[in-house]
Amino acid sequence: MSDKGHKTGAGEKAGTAETPLPDPTAFAANMMKVSARSQRLISDFLSRQGTEDQGPQIPDPMNLAQAFTSLMTAVAAHPQKVADAQMSLWANYLDLWQTAASRMAGNEAAPKVAPERGDKRFKDAGWNEAVFDFIKQSYLVTARWIMETVHDIDTELEPKDRQKLEFYTKQFVDALSPSNFVMTNPEVLRATVESNGENLVRGLENLLEDLERGKGKIAIRQTDLDAFEVGRNLALTPGKVIYQNDLMQLLQYTPTTETVYRQPLLIIPPWINKFYILDLQPKNSFIKWAVAQGYTVFVVSWVNPDERQADKTFEDYMKEGIFAALDAIEKATGERQVSAIGYCIGGTLLTATLSLMAARGDDRIANATFFASQSDFKEAGELTVFIDEPQIDHLEEQMKSRGGYLEGSKMANAFNMLRSNDLIWSFVVNNYLLGKDPFPFDLLYWNSDSTNMPYRMHAFYLRECYLKNNLAEGRMVLGGEKLDVGKIKIPIYMQSSKEDHIAPVKSVYRGAKLYGGPVRFMVAGSGHIAGVINHPDANKYQHWLSEVRKLPPTFEQWFEKATEYPGSWWLDWDKWLSRKSGPKVPARKPGDGKLAPIEDAPGSYVKMKGG
Template identity: 40%
Template sequence: MVNFQKNAERAQILDRMAGAGIAQATGGIAPTALINAWTDWALHFALSPGKQADLVDKAWRDASRLALGMQPETATGTDRRFAAPSWDDAPFRLMRDSFLASEDWWRVATTQTRGVAPQNEAMLSFMVRQMLDAVAPSNFVPFNPEVLARTRETGGSNFVEGALHAIEDATRAVQAKADVAPEAGDFRVGETMATTPGKVVARNRLMELIQYTPTTEKVHPEPVMIVPAWIMKYYILDLTPQESLVRHLVDQGFSVFMLSWRNPDADDRDCGMADYLDLGPRAALDAITAITGAERVHAAGYCLGGTLMAIAAAAMARDGDERLASLSLFAAQTDFTEAGELSLFITEGQVALLEDMMWRQGYLDSSQMAGAFTMLRSNDLFWTRMVRDYLLGERVSPNALMAWNADATRMPYAMHAQYLRWLFLENRLAHGRYEVDGRPVALNDLRIPVIGVGTETDHVAPWSSVYKFQRLTETQTTFILTNGGHNAGIVSRPDHPRRHYRIHTTEHDAPFVDAQSWMEQVPVRQGSWWPAWAEWLAARSAEPVTPPATGAPENGYPPLCDAPGTYVLQR
């Protein structure tokens, strides 16, 4: 029996090593998932003569229009890659229209084939788009009129500049340095970014807790606790003095606490979701109430931090813990049934391959995560940048958000595997099967007011998915929809000239309104959503009082160091 168990363990280790090798060779993409998707589509397509005939007819109609110098019905020419007026000149117009017609032909071919599983259809359509993006005429010098014009203007020096950019990028990649060099601009953590004054008042193996210094004579007695995602550094919410949500809250008379997550390494491989819950929001809440003496706290979470905070709030509601005054969720999903194109990579085979990759190294590296996010927006994040940097010889001046985005973190093996399986694959939280302390939690136990924020062009947490939290609760809910993406939409300083948002509160007994209908019914307001959120918090807070002291040495929480602390500086 013992020998049998040892042999089984050896076999499992061998399988994991093989999986890790495959993951390294494919960049973490499971080939079995792609093969399954293609096979499913190919077999059903072969048995669909009507679909085939329709595609032949479409190809003939598009070719006929092109031959007559007319634009195909679906090739509108509004694609950002072909926005320059020179694309309307011959022969570039024909190249553009032919490519866009081919793109649309493949879109029709890979969608709405009877019998194909929806996820297989979505995955195949996505991968076909990736291949077509790679062969777009805008990516090649002889076929891109903008590049040809720039070459004539500069006498070819654009290619020299592009080559220097390519060498610089390759050097930084080999040296494992960030895409945005801190020395290339005024982007230094603790000096120009993450500068809101405060102190680290608690520390454990996973997080530091920062208490910010008040800027008003009085503050609301309910502190605000912010739980950022541990896939990113916290200071996206304290970016620059002009772009700091933390500074905005402090100036509005709130006592603010922020979690700053430690950047895990191979020694943290066994840290799981329970560890992040216990050493994160649970430990922070204990510290905040001990320091301030507050009976109730406003809890807020961003992205993964919001999902974790929702789990914590549900567990507190189940156990009768009434220390939360409200819950705010920024671009945070609680129902993962429609989690956007990122969910295409979350199949059983894909998760198994990621587990094998993380099992060998103990964590998921930031570069491996960045590859998946780049694929989601390959036009914007890869091909457009390649043309701009290497063919046109241009460089976009880095900004604070770009510098923050390059300051990436890692994900522990156990936590990330559990997160993908329990939430993406099994959707346990939405189904009331997510367990905390050995018992399931349910979001419909919440009785505190909840507010969610979604962003219109979010490719990580689509706003319609974030909006679904309203179906999972039986309490008053408010939803804010702002323009922008997953990061830029949240970083929305009040003086930003191009921001708008929608906001509406739904009572607990009101009928549910679907996301699209909600968007059509709720009017647009100009400006940033930050003041609206601050007003929402203030309306659910008591009258201001004298600010609490920084830290509480008598309760075991002495000030340890100045903000931004030490964990945020880890690489």
């Protein structure tokens, strides 16, 4: 019987006591269940193949053939490098055998190789036992040898080919980890013996559920999907939807102070995922905190598009998103000028919009803040591995065949691959091998709440920004204007995160140097999410600031003169923005102006599910 109530507790300790032998009868019965469920799993999988339109089939959709052909050519051209690498591997194996033999003889022996800091795959105490320690170290030695060999040999290749080779080689290496297999994972083996194989039965049931939910594709659950609901225990800050169109709803939040700054605050989140990352829980909500500081906060909540939005363009997101929001805010508050925040791709859209507004003399946005946002994509990070002309062509054909949009699950899979051990394989082990249900975690629920991408907008964004870097280099055209980021003269606050792999700090810094006005650049500790969502009450991480008037040529030069401060950067941002937000006025409630509330926050658009 499946134990669906079994959760992975954060405080569970790995068992180290001697494991009892299984009950032969119970174990045999469970293995029969495993066999039956395996047959059903294979049958269900095969029956679904070809039943849905998979779109155009391209033999090499990731455009990997050229990269690996170039690698093989390089290998053939450098036989000595290959021979040296082989000798190095055998020497490491010999050392490892000697260490293992010494341990088995009862001697103390330092490990030949240890997991990298933060590698959670081998945290169970069973990996320290002699046999499994040897398995672990054999894998680590081989994995590092593979990665180092590919890196040493591919140095003569084109940068794009080299990036693909190293990325997909790592995917291969991660997949072969002994932690991912029943017979080489001590925690899984112990659970199998202790439960008489019940963990494998539950794991197959979890796999069948995920296959059903993914409509023939495995949609791995990263959290308990029944534990959260937007509007019930997520996105709880009170407010109203005061405007909506085909692309977005505009939320105005209820004030919690008697007076507010005269200048409203407009937040433009990314449409690649949903805005409530800024309003997950009251204890870490940026929106709730900003309201409490005395800002009249408005947030764009993008629609989850389908075929009805297939022809919406990047320019439509500017017109029906930012410009429509500015018009609505003026009606709601009587204020023409606002402060603006752009998060991730929402910040890229904001930069493009500000460039157009500068060209037209439109001053409705008085200052701008950017969270983890890129405008220069020359060093755009790991996502570029998925972006070249053949891959975009393939993606366009897929989107056209699907009704004009990219299913959100495909975007989610790409992001998960960037951290495959944490976001894919850890859940394979937990859900399918240990037979546990994933632990409830609000951030991972948000991460799983995917959004679709309209065909025309998404293709434009990938080509214009990632592939051609036209925004940074002054070649992007919107609204009939060639955009020049240097014409943006308003004050800018630029947040970046030291460990961000989506918007790398060096890439964000390059973009910060494009603006023509004053820029306060800041580096936060942690990554793309935690670097932004860091409530002051949490007392976590740190941030770096420099009081230089002009940004130095390189990020390294800036960081050398920067000062490290403990805790959240939100207080520094509030100090910066409050001075630019005008005098205090009586607090404005949603509906006080010319726009009547439509529905309660967080609205209905955010609850739409993606593909």
